[in-house]
Amino acid sequence: MAKLAVLLTLLALVGSVTCQGYTGNASPPTPITYPSPPSLSPSTPPTYPPPSSTPPSPAPVSPSPPTTYPPQSTTPPNPAPTGPSPPAPGLRVGYYSSSCPKAEQIVKDTVKNAVYANRGIGAGLVRLFFHDCFVEGCDASVLLDPTTANSRPEKLGVPNFPSLRGFEVIDAAKAALESACPGVVSCADVVAFAGRDAAYFLSNANIDFAMPAGRYDGRVSLADETLTNLPSPFAGLDQLKKNFADKGLDADDMVTLSGAHSIGVSHCSSFSDRLASTTSDMDAALKANLTRACNRTGDPTVVQDLKTPDKLDNQYYRNVLSRDVLFTSDAALRSSETGFSVFLNVVIPGRWESKFAAAMVKMGGIGIKTSANGEIRKNCRLVN
Template sequence: MSTVGWFGCALSGSRSFICSKIRQICSFGRSTGSLAPHNVRSKNIPWLPRRDGAMGYKQKRRARHSSFSDLQLEHGKQRMIGDMAAKLLAALTVLALLGSVSSCPPKPRTDGAGYRLKVGYYKGKCGRDVDVEAVVRKAVSKADAGVKAGLIRLFFHDCFVRGCDASVLLEPTSGSPQPEKLGVPNFPSLRGFEVIDAAKAELEARCPGVVSCADVVAFAARDASSFLSSGRARFAMPAGRYDGNVSLASETLTDLPPPFAGVARLRALFAAKGLDAHDMVTLSGAHSVGRSHCSSFSDRLLHIAKNSSSSDMEPEFAASLEKKCGVTSSNNNGSSDNTVVQDYKTPNKLDNQYYKNVLDHKVLFASDAALLDSWDTEGLVKLFADAYIRFPGLWEKEFGEAMVKMGRIEVKTAANGEIRRTCGFINANTY
């Protein structure tokens, strides 16, 4: 459902959320030079001057107790308007970053299999005694924080290669010896397979042939997000995906954003999947949880070890990573490929700390640092870094919307997919 904003266009989702904030700010204005629309009745707000110029009852009470009441009230009104103007400017800046002020957002797509997914898709499909999503949630709840973070990453890596079709789960076979799972970006760092297998096994035992592995992956990522954020990043995940039959390790190198990518390449890779720069910056916030192999960013440390100026990593942060990763100027391999946490402050909490780390130049990947290389992505980083103070809940809402949008990428149907019996093998290879 969308809301018609004051700027003459239909706003939805987080854009509507910000517009509601602007309405709250603007509705508390004066009648003369007022920021408020004409249908706002200030007389209903006791601490504001009424539109007819009379004072509210609280103002009258204050006036009786001060010989300087008139001067104080006038000064207070002027100060209030100044504060409101500053807040309005900040809110308009936010809207500009969210792409809602200068032009109306494009009409949401409703074509393609991904846009026929439904929230509550499995309700009633396995009888009254089986809550499909609860089965997945239970399996995710048993995982530690590291595996939960891995489930979010697993969903991302699945969707970016051949769409959200669980192709990342397929094991090597004689007919397909190099599946996505063995691709350089995935092996050996990808985690969470055991959680998916456990949930799928229980579902097959209680409701065989109904729930796709692709939907299990999507539900698991949603639930992991909720657990790691203490319920703040909670969102509904549409379902109805089918499982794919093809998985190629080579495609992980061409489709997945590498940790050394610049902002232009990141834009191109996300755009190829129907995601924009806003989605890109929002989803990057998942780097506030999980771990990374040192080999993914050792080149940035080597620049520092060799006294090069080509890395913008904060020196003390870099020095701590050098010790953990074993990087020296004479180490040709760059590191021992240890693992380190991605967010040094709140490593097991899905929150907006990542964006603060980006601004402080205390992030691991060149692709993280690259978000400051473009005015719009930098603006979003600053917005999300400050979101808990100015717009509580904004980033979590944005993150949920971006995850759902990503979950619609290249969805398979019964025409080009199947419901696997076992997530690691296509049905033709199971007996």
């Protein structure tokens, strides 16, 4: 009977959570446009390829969450992790404590100035770290500019251009580091520190953790590798799980890192399939507002979270439950496999923030380069 009571309480909480979603009374979000990297503007906005999977199932008549919450297991959920995962081999916290003692503070000060001036740039720095690590590993390959030898590096790949931003913040931090301790701090570590620090400021210091360092910068950067490695906004759950598993990350990491969608903006082309579909499960009022906002020339942008667009918080998970999310990949998290984790991130204070810190550290260990296959760049945009 006790287990049944717990189950009924949790289901009641799910219902109360979904009531806090978007009501459709707000005005369409004002699109926000951020500058593209200098001298790289394309003639037309890129679009993602259409999804290859079958269309999503029609939305159920009732707006309540799936009846599979909670999962089949009747054991109480484990508490949130107490700290980040152990660092990847070769990385350690305080890596520059002797060689460049002020390294992390220099990056943090640079990021603080940028985020306070434009919180959208902070969202870009978190995304920059993610997009760097998923292609060629966490090696700053996403920072490399086109050259005669390589006319199409990662930053020109469809998922990255023109939406990826924050490059100028990395440049500023690297310049300050080269002045303080030349040739010591890798660009890959600058990207990792910047992603960590942006999360700290965007969350009002609720996401606060140590980032291991010791990465080297890679020399390979290919635009053609971006679509095959970066999760698509059109992806369903199985494809998302595969994308993350290929990088050594599990489904829980996927749910956790998706919470970064609680801040920043998205191009309309990234969720146009959901607006055009008659079977999309997107909230009807949100769909109507987005259709109006996206019905303009070019590829407009809209905020990803209508409730707390300038704060990195767990509001994203409330939006998932109430169908107030943009992407097919966001909606996929309502599945019976991942929906309970979404629910727990809503109802347990601090759970998601702690898990996000751990997932950022874990992601930061993907594909680490060493002195044997990497370098410490003098300029983050060019190999030495």
